[in-house]
Amino acid sequence: MSNKIRIKRGLDIPLAGSAQSRTENISASLVGIVPDDFPGYKWKAVVKPGDRVKSGSALLISKETEDIRLVSPVSGTVREIRRGERRKIEFVSVESDEKNESEAFDSKELLLSMKRSGLYAMMRQRPFDIVPFDGVKPRDIFVTAFDTAPLAADMSEDPLLANLEAGLKALSALTDGKVYLSVPCGSKLNSKYAEVYEFEGPHPAGLVGTQIAAIRPVNKGEVVWTLDAVTVSRIGILAQTGKPDYTARVAVTGPCVKDPHIVATTIGADMATILKGNIEQTEGKVRIISGNVLTGVHIEGEEGFLRFPYRQITIIPEGDEADEFMGWASINPKKYSVKHSFPAFLRGLSKPFDFDARIKGGHRAMILSGEYDKVFPMDIYPEYLLKAIMAGDIERMEQLGIYEVAPEDFALAEFVDTSKIELQKIVREGLDYLRNETL
Amino acid sequence: MKGLKRKIDRIKPNFEKGGKFEKLHSVFDGFYTFLYTPNETSRSGVHIHDGNDSKRTMIMVVLSLLPCCLFGMWNVGYQHYLSIGEPNQGIFTLFFFGLFAVLPQILTAYIVGLGIEFVVAQIRGHEIQEGFLVSGILIPMICPVDTPCWMLAIAVAFAVIFAKEVFGGTGYNFLNVALVTRAFLFFSYPVKMSGDQVFVQLGGANAVDGYSGATPLGQLASSAEGALTKLTNTIGEPLSNADIFFGLYPGSWGETSTLCILIGAAILLLTGIASWRIICSGIVGGLLMSVIAHNWASPLYPVSYLDPFQQLCLGGFMFAIVFMATDPVTACRTNIGKYIYGFLIGVVAILIRVYNTGYPEGAMLSVLLLNCFAPLIDYCVVNSNIKRRMRRLTVK
Numbered sequence: 001m002s003n004k005i006r007i008k009r010g011l012d013i014p015l016a017g018s019a020q021s022r023t024e025n026i027s028a029s030l031v032g033i034v035p036d037d038f039p040g041y042k043w044k045a046v047v048k049p050g051d052r053v054k055s056g057s058a059l060l061i062s063k064e065t066e067d068i069r070l071v072s073p074v075s076g077t078v079r080e081i082r083r084g085e086r087r088k089i090e091f092v093s094v095e096s097d098e099k100n101e102s103e104a105f106d107s108k109e110l111l112l113s114m115k116r117s118g119l120y121a122m123m124r125q126r127p128f129d130i131v132p133f134d135g136v137k138p139r140d141i142f143v144t145a146f147d148t149a150p151l152a153a154d155m156s157e158d159p160l161l162a163n164l165e166a167g168l169k170a171l172s173a174l175t176d177g178k179v180y181l182s183v184p185c186g187s188k189l190n191s192k193y194a195e196v197y198e199f200e201g202p203h204p205a206g207l208v209g210t211q212i213a214a215i216r217p218v219n220k221g222e223v224v225w226t227l228d229a230v231t232v233s234r235i236g237i238l239a240q241t242g243k244p245d246y247t248a249r250v251a252v253t254g255p256c257v258k259d260p261h262i263v264a265t266t267i268g269a270d271m272a273t274i275l276k277g278n279i280e281q282t283e284g285k286v287r288i289i290s291g292n293v294l295t296g297v298h299i300e301g302e303e304g305f306l307r308f309p310y311r312q313i314t315i316i317p318e319g320d321e322a323d324e325f326m327g328w329a330s331i332n333p334k335k336y337s338v339k340h341s342f343p344a345f346l347r348g349l350s351k352p353f354d355f356d357a358r359i360k361g362g363h364r365a366m367i368l369s370g371e372y373d374k375v376f377p378m379d380i381y382p383e384y385l386l387k388a389i390m391a392g393d394i395e396r397m398e399q400l401g402i403y404e405v406a407p408e409d410f411a412l413a414e415f416v417d418t419s420k421i422e423l424q425k426i427v428r429e430g431l432d433y434l435r436n437e438t439l
Numbered sequence: 440m441k442g443l444k445r446k447i448d449r450i451k452p453n454f455e456k457g458g459k460f461e462k463l464h465s466v467f468d469g470f471y472t473f474l475y476t477p478n479e480t481s482r483s484g485v486h487i488h489d490g491n492d493s494k495r496t497m498i499m500v501v502l503s504l505l506p507c508c509l510f511g512m513w514n515v516g517y518q519h520y521l522s523i524g525e526p527n528q529g530i531f532t533l534f535f536f537g538l539f540a541v542l543p544q545i546l547t548a549y550i551v552g553l554g555i556e557f558v559v560a561q562i563r564g565h566e567i568q569e570g571f572l573v574s575g576i577l578i579p580m581i582c583p584v585d586t587p588c589w590m591l592a593i594a595v596a597f598a599v600i601f602a603k604e605v606f607g608g609t610g611y612n613f614l615n616v617a618l619v620t621r622a623f624l625f626f627s628y629p630v631k632m633s634g635d636q637v638f639v640q641l642g643g644a645n646a647v648d649g650y651s652g653a654t655p656l657g658q659l660a661s662s663a664e665g666a667l668t669k670l671t672n673t674i675g676e677p678l679s680n681a682d683i684f685f686g687l688y689p690g691s692w693g694e695t696s697t698l699c700i701l702i703g704a705a706i707l708l709l710t711g712i713a714s715w716r717i718i719c720s721g722i723v724g725g726l727l728m729s730v731i732a733h734n735w736a737s738p739l740y741p742v743s744y745l746d747p748f749q750q751l752c753l754g755g756f757m758f759a760i761v762f763m764a765t766d767p768v769t770a771c772r773t774n775i776g777k778y779i780y781g782f783l784i785g786v787v788a789i790l791i792r793v794y795n796t797g798y799p800e801g802a803m804l805s806v807l808l809l810n811c812f813a814p815l816i817d818y819c820v821v822n823s824n825i826k827r828r829m830r831r832l833t834v835k
Contacts, residue, residue: 015487287480293485295484298486319478321478323444326473326476328476328492328494328495330490330495337491338489339489339491340710340711341491341496341499342491342495358476358478358480358488359480359488360488361476361495362472362492362494362566364493364568365568365608367496367570367609368712368767369714370714370772370774370777380824381824384821399829400828401828407484414485414488416489417488418489418491418495419493420488422484423484424484425483
């Protein structure tokens with residue numbers, strides 16, 4: 001392995017509550033699939049409450065092409081199709097019968113099987129950061145085998161990864177270009193079917209966007225696929241056996257978790273079951289996030305399911321009950337800031353901090369410059385790209401590199417932003433706008 | 440504290456839409472968020488945020504200005520008592536003389552500037568933006584101590600409205616508000632704002648014989664062609680390099696002490712608020728131009744006889760580099776641009792100072808000029824990035 005890339009710009013946020021490696025099996029009696037997790041297609045339900053489904057049976061199919069499907073990860077009965085405003089489907093939930101009956105797919109027609117087994121929808125493409133276009137062969141396929149987000153679990157310990165090589169082999173047949181596998185520095189992962197790159201440095205080294213920028217950036221008119229090593233392994237299992245595997249290894253983390261550890265469960269598992277008895281009882285509210293604190297989804301209300309990419313749950317204090325008197329004058333050593341304007345830097349910024357969900361300031365125009373650049377390791381001027389997006393200037397967005405980015409690439413910039421601007425939302429809207437205008 | 444919070448929460452509805460004092464909403468909100476950091480939680484994107492916000496940033500800048508400010512007050516008193524021949528006063532006598540001399544200016548700047556901010560915020564339905572917290576203290580510091588308050592009020596109003604609010608408020612202005620105020624004063628009231636009458640407050644007392652209130656740069660600028668004068672303080676004694684470094688000479692009251700400016704710079708750099716790129720390249724630019732000017736010194740341009748150390752420490756040069764050039768809104772925003780921008784400010788400031796004998800000081804004009812060019816510099820830097828991307832597309 002000779003390809004070694006060092007990422008210099010970035011930040012490892014020292015959030016408290018990292019997971020121990022102890023694994024607990026929790027079988028989910030209820031699972032839910034949320035179509036919002038799979039942007040790029042419009043989804044319609046093909047089941048009714050009460051229908052019997054197997055693991056791998058379609059719950060939702062795309063309106064554009066019926067081969068691309070979202071499937072049930074367990075066998076059982078459809079419990080509910082929850083609709084929100086304008087009958088938009090919020091989720092489809094399935095009650096498990098614990099029988100593990102599974103649909104069989106043709107492992108020779110791999111691409112079709114991937115689409116029909118829901119694994120295709122677990123890939124993303126650049127540009128636009130959506131489920132890949134149907135019928136477009138990717139220039140290259142980028143696989144990340146590690147996650148550097150705050151408190152993320154070590155992906156290489158996932159037992160599914162035994163099938164990584166088979167998955168990479170299968171993927172290499174789907175592109176005329178190369179499959180790139182990015183691994184952390186010192187990793188033992190290797191492959192005959194992929195070009196392996198070792199990455200070193202802080203978050204966002206593990207983000208596939210950072211890796212593409214360092215290996216071979218996306219140009220206008222090109223399409224690349226991106227996915228994580230776990231999904232590749234699922235594809236590997238599908239290619240070998242014809243039966244998909246929907247188990248998920250989830251790190252339950254964060255300052256408000258009593259016992260942070262790994263949970264082995266199923267895709268889309270019911271959050272209440274996974275977290276039962278494991279939430280620290282505090283005076284205030286807690287915020288349950290499916291995913292990490294940078295890009296995860298806030299699970300509100302009683303019903304919530306483990307959301308794509310099915311790897312992590314983080315629980316932090318909401319913090320909205322705190323009334324901080326003259327916070328701007330604070331000398332509280334527990335207040336984290338990358339800027340040395342709070343005394344916390346004296347005690348060391350790498351020790352764990354308890355963050356809460358407050359934005360800790362008011363919304364302002366972009367005032368300070370160069371803040372984003374420090375945590376944005378691509379050859380792109382993030383401020384200028386964001387301004388082009390806000391102005392809706394498509395030509396300028398293209399020139400400044402919108403095809404290379406996904407909202408998650410801006411998460412760290414959003415974290416450090418003094419002006420508290422919702423950068424990821426802006427980028428998402430920009431990508432959607434561009435897609436609507438240009439396709 | 441809980442009681443106060445409860446009281447404020449009780450009167451809060453009066454200031455909200457439909458309340459009795461709806462028109463004062465932005466004022467109330469300004470004070471409320473000043474007292475209590477809003478406990479708004481994130482709705483989209485990242486779930487946690489860095490503790491730093493705009494208020495904290497501005498407060499850190501004000502903090503970094505404090506050494507200059509306190510020293511400046513003391514120096515106003517020192518220059519006064521020196522000029523009237525009673526230099527042996529206690530430190531507090533000197534300080535309080537200065538404090539009371541500049542307090543009206545500080546209050547005028549804040550009342551006029553923040554007043555306009557409050558009104559505009561109310562009209563636009565914005566939150567109060569704290570940019571003027573910094574401008575409000577900067578403005579008096581870069582003005583002569585004897586500037587009349589009514590002039591200051593007009594200048595502040597002009598600058599806040601026409602240099603900032605018409606462009607959309609803090610974060611959208613392209614000229615440094617404090618410097619626009621200073622330039623307005625400089626060009627509108629040239630007689631009152633330059634010369635040797637305004638930099639020392641005599642306060643009606645009689646000065647000693649041989650007194651001159653001219654600043655060192657003023658002395659040079661007004662010296663007859665070829666007649667090189669030795670720099671002196673107000674009572675005709677020669678100024679040593681140490682005096683110059685510590686700031687014991689008359690000038691706009693906040694900007695004379697290089698030592699205090701460097702302390703401020705250290706705070707700004709430690710907290711990462713000011714860009715070291717701008718400060719370093721600015722000093723390099725100034726130094727380079729000073730060396731050139733000094734090497735080819737000519738009696739036509741008396742300021743060219745100053746050695747580089749004096750060039751950097753005298754007048755408003757260092758203050759402009761550390762506190763004005765680094766204003767993030769009006770400076771270049773790209774890293775490469777910052778080097779160019781800082782360097783040019785340094786060069787142009789000394790260039791104007793030395794070769795334009797009409798203006799004793801060039802720092803203000805230099806920063807304002809480069810403020811205008813900053814977007815162009817950034818444009819070129821960003822375009823080189825675009826070209827790189829386009830080349831990748833064609834090479835493929």
